[in-house]
Amino acid sequence: MLIFEKTKQGRKCTEIKKPNVDKYNLDASFLRENDANLPEIAEIDLVRHYSGYASQAKGVDNVFYPLGSCTMKYNPKVNEEVASLKGFTNIHPLQDESDVQGALEVMYTLSERLKEITGMDDVSLQPFAGAQGEYAALKLIEAYHKENSKTPRTKIIVPDSAHGTNPASARLAGYEIINVKSNSDYGVDLDELKKVVGDDTAALMLTNPTTLGLFEKNIKKISDIVHKAGGLLYYDGANLNAIMGVIRPGDMGFDVVHLNLHKTFSTPHGGGGPGSGPIGCKEILSKYLPNPKVVKVGNEYFFNCDPSSIGKVGSFYGNFLVYLKAFAYIETLGKEGIPMSAKLAVLNANYLKFNLEDKYKAINSKSKYCMHEFVLSLEDMKKEIGVSAMDVAKCLIDKNIHPPTMYFPLIVSEALMFEPTETESKETLDVAIKAMKDIYEVAHSNPEYCHGAPYKATIKRPDETTAARTPILKHV
Amino acid sequence: MSIYFPHTKVDIEEMLKACKAKSLEDLYVDVPKDLFVKELNIPSGKTQQEVLRQFEEMSDKNVVYKTILKGAGSYNHYIPPVVKALTSKAEFVTAYTPYQAEMSQGILKSFFEYQTMICNLLEMDVSNASVYSGASAAAEAAIMCIERKRTKVIVANKIKPDTLKTIKTYTDGHGEVVVLESENGKVDIQSLEKELADDVACVYLEQPNYFGSIEDAKAVGDMLATKGIKFVMGVNPIAMAILKSPRECGADIAVGEGQPLGMPLSFGGPYLGFMACLEKEVRRMPGRIVGKTTDAEGKDAYVLTLQAREQHIRRERALSNICSNQALCALTATIYLAALGKEGLKDVANACVDLAHYFAKKLKDAGVNVLDKGEFFHEFVTSTKARARDVLKALKEEGILGGHLLNNDEILWCTTEMVDKKDLDKAVEIIAKFA
Numbered sequence: 001m002l003i004f005e006k007t008k009q010g011r012k013c014t015e016i017k018k019p020n021v022d023k024y025n026l027d028a029s030f031l032r033e034n035d036a037n038l039p040e041i042a043e044i045d046l047v048r049h050y051s052g053y054a055s056q057a058k059g060v061d062n063v064f065y066p067l068g069s070c071t072m073k074y075n076p077k078v079n080e081e082v083a084s085l086k087g088f089t090n091i092h093p094l095q096d097e098s099d100v101q102g103a104l105e106v107m108y109t110l111s112e113r114l115k116e117i118t119g120m121d122d123v124s125l126q127p128f129a130g131a132q133g134e135y136a137a138l139k140l141i142e143a144y145h146k147e148n149s150k151t152p153r154t155k156i157i158v159p160d161s162a163h164g165t166n167p168a169s170a171r172l173a174g175y176e177i178i179n180v181k182s183n184s185d186y187g188v189d190l191d192e193l194k195k196v197v198g199d200d201t202a203a204l205m206l207t208n209p210t211t212l213g214l215f216e217k218n219i220k221k222i223s224d225i226v227h228k229a230g231g232l233l234y235y236d237g238a239n240l241n242a243i244m245g246v247i248r249p250g251d252m253g254f255d256v257v258h259l260n261l262h263k264t265f266s267t268p269h270g271g272g273g274p275g276s277g278p279i280g281c282k283e284i285l286s287k288y289l290p291n292p293k294v295v296k297v298g299n300e301y302f303f304n305c306d307p308s309s310i311g312k313v314g315s316f317y318g319n320f321l322v323y324l325k326a327f328a329y330i331e332t333l334g335k336e337g338i339p340m341s342a343k344l345a346v347l348n349a350n351y352l353k354f355n356l357e358d359k360y361k362a363i364n365s366k367s368k369y370c371m372h373e374f375v376l377s378l379e380d381m382k383k384e385i386g387v388s389a390m391d392v393a394k395c396l397i398d399k400n401i402h403p404p405t406m407y408f409p410l411i412v413s414e415a416l417m418f419e420p421t422e423t424e425s426k427e428t429l430d431v432a433i434k435a436m437k438d439i440y441e442v443a444h445s446n447p448e449y450c451h452g453a454p455y456k457a458t459i460k461r462p463d464e465t466t467a468a469r470t471p472i473l474k475h476v
Numbered sequence: 477m478s479i480y481f482p483h484t485k486v487d488i489e490e491m492l493k494a495c496k497a498k499s500l501e502d503l504y505v506d507v508p509k510d511l512f513v514k515e516l517n518i519p520s521g522k523t524q525q526e527v528l529r530q531f532e533e534m535s536d537k538n539v540v541y542k543t544i545l546k547g548a549g550s551y552n553h554y555i556p557p558v559v560k561a562l563t564s565k566a567e568f569v570t571a572y573t574p575y576q577a578e579m580s581q582g583i584l585k586s587f588f589e590y591q592t593m594i595c596n597l598l599e600m601d602v603s604n605a606s607v608y609s610g611a612s613a614a615a616e617a618a619i620m621c622i623e624r625k626r627t628k629v630i631v632a633n634k635i636k637p638d639t640l641k642t643i644k645t646y647t648d649g650h651g652e653v654v655v656l657e658s659e660n661g662k663v664d665i666q667s668l669e670k671e672l673a674d675d676v677a678c679v680y681l682e683q684p685n686y687f688g689s690i691e692d693a694k695a696v697g698d699m700l701a702t703k704g705i706k707f708v709m710g711v712n713p714i715a716m717a718i719l720k721s722p723r724e725c726g727a728d729i730a731v732g733e734g735q736p737l738g739m740p741l742s743f744g745g746p747y748l749g750f751m752a753c754l755e756k757e758v759r760r761m762p763g764r765i766v767g768k769t770t771d772a773e774g775k776d777a778y779v780l781t782l783q784a785r786e787q788h789i790r791r792e793r794a795l796s797n798i799c800s801n802q803a804l805c806a807l808t809a810t811i812y813l814a815a816l817g818k819e820g821l822k823d824v825a826n827a828c829v830d831l832a833h834y835f836a837k838k839l840k841d842a843g844v845n846v847l848d849k850g851e852f853f854h855e856f857v858t859s860t861k862a863r864a865r866d867v868l869k870a871l872k873e874e875g876i877l878g879g880h881l882l883n884n885d886e887i888l889w890c891t892t893e894m895v896d897k898k899d900l901d902k903a904v905e906i907i908a909k910f911a
Contacts (some may be wrong), residue, residue, distance in 0.1 A: 012819065013556070021900075027690075027851050031718055038818045040819070053585055056580075057568060057579070057581070061567070082527070082531040086535070088535050088743065090540045090740060092546050093549075093745075094548055094549075095546075095877065102535055102536065103534075117516065128612070129800040131798060132797075142649075168790070168796065171793070219508075245516050247513060248511075252511060268570050270569055271569075271571040272574070272583075273606070273800040273805070312642050314608050314611045315642070317743065330518065331530065334518065334522065340481070347488065347492065351491040351495055369503050394578070408788070423480050459777040460771050462772075464769065467781040473765060474588070474592040474595045
């Protein structure tokens with residue numbers, strides 16, 4: 001039952017103190033005719049209503065969540081505590097700089113840490129999520145070429161395995177998108193790349209490890225090809241968890257990078273945000289970063305605006321409380337824990353993959369080692385017994401495991417993309433391996449059962465087609 | 477170094493063996509050797525106890541005020557404790573975007589309620605499940621309106637500066653932004669009409685505007701309707717409890733900053749961009765949208781819908797690139813609106829109005845020049861003979877966070893239900909010395 005069905009006229013949860021001043025009557029022509037139809041509910045019923053909703057949801061705190069490309073690692077509670085300190089939650093964004101030295105120190109020092117981890121010369125924390133980071137970074141690239149290129153650079157090259165946000169962000173930034181095919185090793189096809197780069201290339205957007213969880217071995221050659229053509233190299237940081245502290249995008253030849261603090265740096269995803277998508281760049285792009293930036297002069301911190309900046313991408317300075325959580329995470333792990341996390345994320349993914357490969361087909365490089373995630377293709381299984389990636393995903397729900405990412409990347413048919421992250425124990429992975437093997441057995445003995453899953457969830461296989469064709473988007 | 481990975485030495489050995497690897501480094505065999513970092517130049521890991529202490533010390537360097545008379549886009553409202561108690565539940569906080577409907581009905585239902593409440597508050601047909609901020613909501617709305625032959629976005633003179641900057645960033649390369657001239661900051665219908673050529677995509681104004689004045693939005697909407705130009709309103713959600721709704725004013729799209737709905741000041745974020753439109757615009761609206769349907773057994777079910785608009789399906793043909801948005805902030809707004817309810821939200825709005833008008837009148841009586849910019853909601857502007865900076869400094873010495881400095885002698889003030897008569901009397905006493 002929705003909250004609107006529990007409402008009763010006259011019920012109240014919160015009372016607002018009446019101000020002890022005279023009532024002021026605004027000009028009636030500005031006032032609305034009817035009251036907004038909002039719930040009227042008692043506090044206890046409000047609490048039970050949303051507690052009920054919580055029981056119909058699952059997060060990392062509840063279940064194993066190997067959702068590929070999303071890095072659903074544990075969200076440490078100390079980070080939440082840090083972000084609840086009154087000195088951070090109760091300060092106004094327009095207070096004098098002298099009033100908010102602690103907040104500016106957080107922004108400055110976190111930026112310094114991220115510079116070091118990415119191998120970049122400068123960082124802006126402002127973008128509100130990964131996709132907005134992509135967009136902002138593309139605007140930097142545009143501004144750079146406008147000032148430096150002899151030819152108009154109107155094209156962004158994107159591999160066919162890229163995240164959907166890459167081409168969408170490039171389009172929003174006004175670019176034409178050139179898709180480049182993958183080679184037989186699932187990396188960028190260098191010959192194809194050479195064919196499409198030219199004096200109209202603005203940049204190549206690349207995820208490394210790729211969305212197949214494989215390291216792009218030719219990264220230096222790719223960097224040479226793009227840079228020789230006068231283009232820039234963009235790093236999609238969605239998969240940074242495989243390499244943080246081990247390898248740096250800046251050393252691979254990338255000029256600009258976006259990060260997802262809600263993936264790599266353990267800030268909770270909140271059911272779809274708030275995230276945070278800082279961008280880092282090399283010196284040549286620094287002056288175009290969003291305004292304002294925090295600078296340190298002596299022992300004091302100030303905001304600084306650059307006239308060459310691309311401007312702003314949202315109100316104030318971005319999702320500040322999220323910065324605190326990521327910063328606390330980095331301070332806790334430190335220079336030892338950051339690379340160790342990456343290595344164990346890679347170990348966990350390989351352990352899971354190696355143990356599933358006798359039943360399921362994995363997408364492998366020649367070395368057979370994946371990075372922090374891997375992709376299974378259920379194409380053969382679908383052909384042979386009719387059980388799809390979707391069926392297997394729904395069976396996992398009954399085993400109390402959040403399904404992996406389905407049907408992505410698009411270049412693998414019947415894809416299931418697993419990213420276990422480093423915070424899961426061997427025992428948890430063993431349970432997941434057994435679950436996947438049990439599902440394999442059931443799929444072969446009783447495929448119908450798999451088509452009907454899940455059996456233990458609150459609902460089963462909602463009709464998405466009708467939802468889109470005849471949309472019901474609010475309660476009436 | 478606190479341990480967020482549960483691996484023992486034995487675990488690592490066994491797992492490596494299962495992968496036929498000798499060391500963790502073996503797993504990186506595909507990486508060119510010269511790329512490995514020797515050691516990061518950042519501090520060593522610390523215990524959680526040390527980290528807490530470090531952050532408490534940084535937090536203590538910030539000044540927290542009991543009395544806040546500053547708004548300008550970030551508003552200090554009362555947040556009922558029940559809001560945080562519910563929004564901090566781990567099932568909401570640690571979940572991903574609800575791609576798996578069977579595992580996320582609670583989250584999907586709460587978004588559906590959010591969309592309904594936003595629609596009811598604005599009297600619009602369709603709401604999305606949030607965007608990043610009020611500023612980016614306005615920018616996304618402008619992008620929605622721009623067409624091949626209509627590329628000009630006209631914005632009212634007094635909109636929030638960050639919103640104007642964000643609209644400019646987003647429309648760069650797609651259209652042109654024209655800021656209306658105005659004498660007292662409010663939209664002047666005659667001068668607006670002169671700007672309305674065939675290439676105008678939309679007009680954007682804020683209600684109340686940046687200076688707190690209430691715009692005659694209905695007059696603008698009525699005129700735009702006769703010209704087939706889209707009308708985008710950026711509204712304060714608390715003011716919407718009492719002011720004419722975007723629907724009543726003839727808006728096609730309504731957006732705004734959702735922070736007043738239960739989100740603390742937090743040095744500017746995370747906040748919430750809300751966005752709603754008329755039925756006819758729905759397939760052009762960016763962002764996640766939740767819809768109601770039925771499941772395989774005929775039960776009510778909620779899903780992410782109209783995904784053909786989105787990046788993960790349409791890639792370069794998508795309407796926007798939004799993936800993560802501000803879901804937990806949308807949940808916060810939902811629970812805040814439910815906790816305040818129909819009457820409570822009006823009480824907040826009316827308290828804001830009453831206190832602001834008491835404050836303005838007291839200042840006037842004390843000889844301070846309160847600029848007349850027509851009816852206002854909870855913000856207004858004063859001009860003092862002394863330097864505005866000195867006024868704010870004097871207030872600060874008494875523990876009051878004064879208004880927002882606009883220029884040498886003008887200050888933008890804001891009152892909410894969080895201040896009372898006593899606080900305002902004290903502030904007036906101090907400000908009057910600078911009249």
